Amino acid sequence: MSIPSNLETVQGTKAPSLVQVRNLSKDYHSGSFPFRSTVPAVKNVSFDIGQGEIVALVGESGSGKSTIARILARLEQPSKGSLILDGEDIFATQKRKASMAYRGKVQMVFQDPFGSLNPAHRIEHFLTRPLLLHQGFAGTNALRFKVRELIATVGLDEAMLERYPHQLSGGQRQRVAIARALAAEPEIILADEPTSMLDVSVRIGILNLMRRLRDDRGVSMLYITHDLASARYIADKTMVMCAGELVEGGESLELMANPHHPYTQLLLSAVPDARGANRAPRTAGPGEHYKSPTGPGQRVQLSDSHWALGYPSAG
Amino acid sequence: MSIILQGGPDVSARETLKPVLSIKDLSVSYTTGLGTVSAVDGVSLDINAGEIFGLAGESGCGKSTIANAIMRLLQSPAKVTGGSIELNQRNVLRLSDEELRRTRWREMSMVFQSAMNAMNPVMTIGEQIMDVFTTHEKMPKKEARERAAHLLSLVDIKADRLKSYPHQLSGGMRQRVVIAIALALNPSLLIMDEPTTALDVVVQRDIMAQIKELQQSLGFSVLFITHDISLMVEFSHRMAVMYAGRLVEVAPSNGLLDDPLHPYTMALMNAFPPLSGPRTELLGLPDAPPSSAGRPSGCSFHPRCPMAVDSCRIQDPVLRPAAETHDAACLLVPEFVAPSERRAQ
Numbered sequence: 001m002s003i004p005s006n007l008e009t010v011q012g013t014k015a016p017s018l019v020q021v022r023n024l025s026k027d028y029h030s031g032s033f034p035f036r037s038t039v040p041a042v043k044n045v046s047f048d049i050g051q052g053e054i055v056a057l058v059g060e061s062g063s064g065k066s067t068i069a070r071i072l073a074r075l076e077q078p079s080k081g082s083l084i085l086d087g088e089d090i091f092a093t094q095k096r097k098a099s100m101a102y103r104g105k106v107q108m109v110f111q112d113p114f115g116s117l118n119p120a121h122r123i124e125h126f127l128t129r130p131l132l133l134h135q136g137f138a139g140t141n142a143l144r145f146k147v148r149e150l151i152a153t154v155g156l157d158e159a160m161l162e163r164y165p166h167q168l169s170g171g172q173r174q175r176v177a178i179a180r181a182l183a184a185e186p187e188i189i190l191a192d193e194p195t196s197m198l199d200v201s202v203r204i205g206i207l208n209l210m211r212r213l214r215d216d217r218g219v220s221m222l223y224i225t226h227d228l229a230s231a232r233y234i235a236d237k238t239m240v241m242c243a244g245e246l247v248e249g250g251e252s253l254e255l256m257a258n259p260h261h262p263y264t265q266l267l268l269s270a271v272p273d274a275r276g277a278n279r280a281p282r283t284a285g286p287g288e289h290y291k292s293p294t295g296p297g298q299r300v301q302l303s304d305s306h307w308a309l310g311y312p313s314a315g
Numbered sequence: 316m317s318i319i320l321q322g323g324p325d326v327s328a329r330e331t332l333k334p335v336l337s338i339k340d341l342s343v344s345y346t347t348g349l350g351t352v353s354a355v356d357g358v359s360l361d362i363n364a365g366e367i368f369g370l371a372g373e374s375g376c377g378k379s380t381i382a383n384a385i386m387r388l389l390q391s392p393a394k395v396t397g398g399s400i401e402l403n404q405r406n407v408l409r410l411s412d413e414e415l416r417r418t419r420w421r422e423m424s425m426v427f428q429s430a431m432n433a434m435n436p437v438m439t440i441g442e443q444i445m446d447v448f449t450t451h452e453k454m455p456k457k458e459a460r461e462r463a464a465h466l467l468s469l470v471d472i473k474a475d476r477l478k479s480y481p482h483q484l485s486g487g488m489r490q491r492v493v494i495a496i497a498l499a500l501n502p503s504l505l506i507m508d509e510p511t512t513a514l515d516v517v518v519q520r521d522i523m524a525q526i527k528e529l530q531q532s533l534g535f536s537v538l539f540i541t542h543d544i545s546l547m548v549e550f551s552h553r554m555a556v557m558y559a560g561r562l563v564e565v566a567p568s569n570g571l572l573d574d575p576l577h578p579y580t581m582a583l584m585n586a587f588p589p590l591s592g593p594r595t596e597l598l599g600l601p602d603a604p605p606s607s608a609g610r611p612s613g614c615s616f617h618p619r620c621p622m623a624v625d626s627c628r629i630q631d632p633v634l635r636p637a638a639e640t641h642d643a644a645c646l647l648v649p650e651f652v653a654p655s656e657r658r659a660q
Contacts, residue, residue, distance in 0.1 A: 060515040171602040199373040200542055200586040201579075201619075204599030207588075226515065233588035233597070256590055270520040272546035273590055 017048040018187055018220050019072070024081035026067050041067045043244040045081070049188065052218040054211065056235030056252065058228055058267070064244040065224050069192045072222065073108045074099065086187070104134040107181035111193040113173035117165040123176055124161040127151065130183035146183075154179040154209060171202035178209065188220040189213075195230065207234045228271055232256050237305070240264045250306030260300075260308040333404065334361035335503050335536045336385070336423075341398035343380050343389065353610070354380045354393065356560040359634075362504065367530060367537040369551030369568065371544045371583065377560040378540045382508045385538070386425050387415055403503060420451055424497040428509040430489040434481040440467075440492050441477030447499040466495040470525060487518035494526065498533065505530075506538045511546075523550055544583045548572045556580045559615040562634055566641040576643040578622045614646065622647060 026042040042064045049055045059065045070076040072083065074090070083090045090102055110116040117126060127147045131137040137146065148158055154175040165173055174194060181189050191210065195203040211234045213219050223235055231238045232252050239249040240263065248261040259265045298310045343355040355377040362368045372378045383389050385400055387407060400407045402422055410418060427433045435443060444463035448454040454462070464474035470491040481489055490510060497505055507526070511519035527550065530537055541547050547554055548568045555565040556579065564577040575581045582600045600619045611618050617627040627646055634644040636651040 060517065169602050175602075200544070201373060201582050201600040202602050204586055204588075204597045205602065206599075208596070208599065229588045229590050232590060233594065253594065266517055268590065270516040271590060272516075272520075272543060272549050 018051045018053075018085065019049040019222075020082075020084040021048070021068075021072075022046050022082045022084070024068070024071065024083065025079050026064075026071060026076065027079045040244055042071070042078070045241075045244075045246050047239055047246065047249065049220050049222060051187075052214055052220055053237065054214055054221045054223055054235045056223045056225060056231035056238040057241055058225055058231050058238060059241035060226060060267075063241045065241050066192055068241075069108070069190045069222065069224050072190055073106060074102060104184050105187045107184050107186040107189050109174070109177050109181050109189060109191040109194045112197055113170055113177055114165075114197070116177055117173055119165050121164070122161065123151075123163055123165070123168070126176060126180045127161075127183050130180055134184040150179045150183055151176075153182065153213070155205075169202075170198045171205060174198060174206055175209065178206075178213070182213065182217075182219075186219065188222065190222045190224070192224045193226070194223075196225070196227070203230070210234060228256065228268060229273075240267065245309065247311075248306075248308040250302070254303070254306050258302075258306070260302060260306075262311065264308070334363050335366075335403060336360075336362040336538070337399075337401040338381070338385070339399045339401075341381065341384060341400060342396045343377070343384055343393055344396050346392040346394065353560055355384070357398070358557075358560075358562055359398075360555060360562065360565065362536050362538060364503070364536060365530070365534050366553060367527075367539055367551040369547040369554035370538060370540045370557060371542065371547050371554060372557035373542055376557045378557050379508055382425065382506050382538065382540055385504075385506060386419065386423065388425075420447065420497075420500045420502060422502055423504040423506065424500070424502045425506040425508065426490075426493050426497050426510045428512055430481075430486070430493040430513075433493050434489065436481055438480075439477065440479050440481065440484070444477070444492075444496055444499065447496060451500055462499075466499055467492070469498070469529060470495045485518075487514055487522060490514060490518075490522060491525070494522070494529075498529065498535070501533065502535060504536050504538065506540070508540045509542070510539075512541065512543075519546070544580075545587050556583065559610055561615070561644065562642075563616070563645070564641075564643045565634070566638075566643075570638075570641055574641075576637050576641065576648045577616075577645045578620050578647075579616050582621075614644075 024042055024045045025040065028039045028041050029036065030039070031037050045068065047055070057065045057068060067076065071078050078091065082092070085102065085105060088098075124147060127150050128143060131143055131146055137143045147161065151158060151161060156172060156175050156179070160168065160172065160176070165176075168176065178189075178194075194210070195206050198206065207230055210221060210223070214221060223231065225231055235252045237250065238252040238255050239246050240255075240261065241247070242263040248255060248259065248264045255264070256268060259268050299307045300310055301307050338358060338360050341355055341358045342353065344351045344353045358377075358381060360368070370378045370381065380389070380393065383393075384395055385402070385407065387410070389395065395408060402418065407415075407418070441460065441463055444466055445456065445459040448459035448462055449456065460477070463477060467474055467476060472488060472491055472495075476484070484492065494510070511522055514522065523546070526537070539547065539551055544556075548571065551568050553566070554568050554571060555562045556571075556577065557563065558579050564571065564575070564580045571580065572584070575584055585597050586599060588597060598621075613626075613628045613630055614620070614623070614632050617623040620627065624647070630646055632644045632646045634642050637643040637648045638651050639653070641651075
């Protein structure tokens with residue numbers, strides 16, 4: 001393994017990286033000759049996600065964060081780069097069996113809980129199907145037991161299994177979507193803006209659930225959001241994305257207390273914060289060590305768990 | 316805190332000012348096949364001249380219904396079942412169609428959440444702005460074009476954009492254009508229903524700052540509706556929190572921030588994790604499924620309220636003063652008695 005990894009768990013032991021994304025790029029093409037144009041959605045992105053780690057990917061709409069999620073979910077093929085899960089390069093093999101196995105290990109929770117559950121099926125169906133498909137459950141009793149266990153895990157009542165999606169609130173539906181993802185016993189859950197369509201008072205409940213699942217089951221998560229405060233709340237590490245590039249990354253609390261890249265600073269200053277007066281003063285802007293020999297486009301390691309992309313200085 | 320109130324109306328003068336908008340006991344219900352559903356239930360509020368009044372609440376609480384009722388945009392099956400809405404001392408609900416047509420835009424205008432849907436995709440921005448002047452003011456085209464260019468400059472958009480179509484502008488620019496159109500005839504009340512929800516935070520910050528600037532220079536009042544309570548606290552002078560069709564708390568924004576009284580307001584305040592300080596566990600509210608049975612008995616918030624006591628299940632709290640400028644509808648909040656009345660007792 002030539003790639004250095006800075007992932008350390010709280011205990012101080014090195015956690016093996018579950019997911020390694022290396023030099024990932026994705027271009028979208030549109031039009032046809034001679035008006036063909038290429039839009040780079042993701043540019044040369046590399047990051048790791050450790051076992052049992054919650055990593056947040058924040059950025060504005062159009063920054064490419066959802067494209068990364070779609071590539072990780074294998075809904076999109078990258079233009080360049082590699083994705084390594086459990087030591088296996090996913091895009092190197094095209095075999096159906098490997099693809100099925102991958103999908104069992106990586107599950108997704110989508111933004112819209114109203115659109116992601118088929119309205120014609122009862123809740124029980126959504127949990128039974130992944131168990132049959134990925135877990136090879138056959139015995140009805142074992143299956144029923146597992147379904148009840150799943151629904152309890154996400155904090156819903158057994159009676160919900162009999163209901164249809166329209167009889168549930170948005171938060172409850174999102175919990176069902178999480179239970180469905182868990183049914184496949186995934187190693188990592190990709191959550192693409194899982195709370196942005198929910199009412200504010202129930203968002204925290206979903207975030208707490210995600211964190212509890214990580215604590216209890218050791219599931220890793222990639223949490224994609226535009227909400228920096230929620231990233232700070234649940235994610236161990238945060239990566240900031242701007243125009244297809246990762247511009248800054250690091251341990252969440254450290255990154256938000258001490259943002260270095262101008263884009264991160266801009267994002268943070270724009271978040272409505274009613275208690276802004278109490279906001280901790282920024283300890284430093286881009287410091288001297290930041291104007292390091294590495295030029296724009298090069299990562300600058302600011303501390304063990306914090307880096308930022310170099311940018312052209314104003315002067 | 317002074318920053319928040321900067322440019323706001325003088326609090327001492329508030330008593331003598333006639334409010335721009337005065338809503339009394341407004342009730343709106345929707346008639347469905349399964350019976351009537353009350354969307355707004357006895358809401359009263361006043362908005363003073365030059366005031367930014369925030370209305371916060373979650374989806375389905377009735378905040379947009381109030382906005383649409385003020386603009387008289389409610390359509391069947393929604394129906395105003397009681398109360399009055401006075402805009403500049405005239406009851407909007409009693410206006411004839413012709414009077415209403417004159418009132419809209421001149422006295423009140425509205426900015427909707429989705430600017431893309433609010434604009435005509437096959438007309439240029441310029442034509443759409445000029446439309447306001449030519450129809451409402453019977454203005455000659457040349458003058459209308461000059462006014463349109465001036466309006467765009469107010470929201471920092473160059474005049475050459477007049478020839479652009481809506482799809483050629485970014486989301487933030489489109490929302491600016493919609494705001495410019497809403498302000499075209501200098502209304503005394505601007506209603507903004509989730510104006511920045513579809514936008515990114517950086518754009519949201521710019522637009523809100525711009526609205527505040529325009530509000531201070533032009534002096535209109537704003538009814539600002541959002542679910543984002545932290546944005547509202549920062550932006551509005553006074554605000555109301557709405558739950559299940561009723562106002563549960565009304566107070567100056569900084570008062571609400573420092574000392575929320577209603578458990579629902581506290582929960583909303585707690586729903587946004589802080590950007591600084593230690594990471595502590597926040598507790599959200601239990602989820603409430605949509606109910607076809609209508610509102611719960613007693614206080615409609617009691618099934619989700621972490622502080623509910625037995626009487627909350629039976630007694631329906633009314634909005635009453637909890638401090639001098641602070642009203643709350645909660646049985647656990649003691650009623651405020653003004654010092655003068657206390658002496659009289």
